[in-house]
Amino acid sequence: MLPAHRSRVPRLPKGRCPRTTHPDKMLTQAHWGALSVVLILAWGHPPAARACPHPCACYVPSEVHCTFRSLASVPAGISKHVERINLGFNSIQALSESSFAGLTKLELLMIHGNDIPSIPDGALRDLSSLQAAAPNSYERHLTQEHDVTTSLASLKASRGQKNRASG
Template sequence: MATLPPPKMRVLLLLLQLLLLAAASRPCPRPCSCPQPAELHCTFRSLVSIPSGVSSEVERINLGFNSINKMTDRSLAGLRKLELLMVHGNDLHSLPDGAFRDLTSLQMLKMSYNKLSQVSRRTLQGLWSLARLHLDHNRLEFLHPDTFQGLTSLRVLQLEGNRLRQLHPATFTTFSLLSHFHVSTLRHLYLADNGLTSLHPGLLEAAPLLENLQLHGNPWNCDCHMSWLRDWHNNSPG
């Protein structure tokens, strides 16, 4: 016959079970809806900031089409299981350094249709699992050469509809070898409808996996300095 634990131990076990139950049944932040325990839907809620009290167990968050105008480096803290984050159609002008540092499981980030003017070298730190990044239709004028450094899972990058005029040759590098050999893991790159007049050849030399490159809607200088792009297009796998 199994012996029962002492009374104090039974009380501690009961308290632990209650704490676990409370964590699992954490209420859905108002005014959002949670159709599934791992989902948080907050579209069209007139939000001006990211809701607080989001469960650390959440895997998908949709904050699209609100009036969110500020994000702090703690707005998304602790969301290590988050796989999808959509903050499109808001009023964000900037993103703080380290805003996504806890989102190590995030695979898709959609920041389309905001008012971002730049992304710094530390903005995207921690997004090691990110495969798709949507920064299209913002006001981006500058991308630091190390903006995407460390995003070794990145395959799709959408930057169309911004105000980019120049791109450093190392802009799309996702990892470097010995600080000299720069490599990009991108397969799909969208640069349409910006203000680009030329591209440095090194920009694509470091992207051996690139299959799809969208460049239409830019005021290109079609001279001999751009002839390399025709050769790249003819030899590209896409």
């Protein structure tokens, strides 16, 4: 007869538990897990979604919303893939030649509610896709500049033709 305190279940060697992975394999699994997270974060979003200038909000990768942020200047780090920017109602008093440099896909620029008395030559040179700017006084300024974008000029012309045809 066996003593009551002894079990008939086979015992594993000390330091081993059933259903565990070898320590070397655990490190490998942890590395793969970490690598997967890094890859998902790096490649999981389109380039435009990766960076949003502080303190703006980018709800969609093609838009930057910076209204009512008390900005003194156009924020740095705007993605070159952005199509719409709203900088309305800030404290911006001047634009520089580099404020919108490289933003060739920008279609809508809203800078209303700021105190910008003039736009320097070349500040809007890269905005080849620009279709509208707010306030309208900036659109008039754009059409008078030597570096005016052809898309904005053609948009203004087509608006005039539509208005004459409907009126």
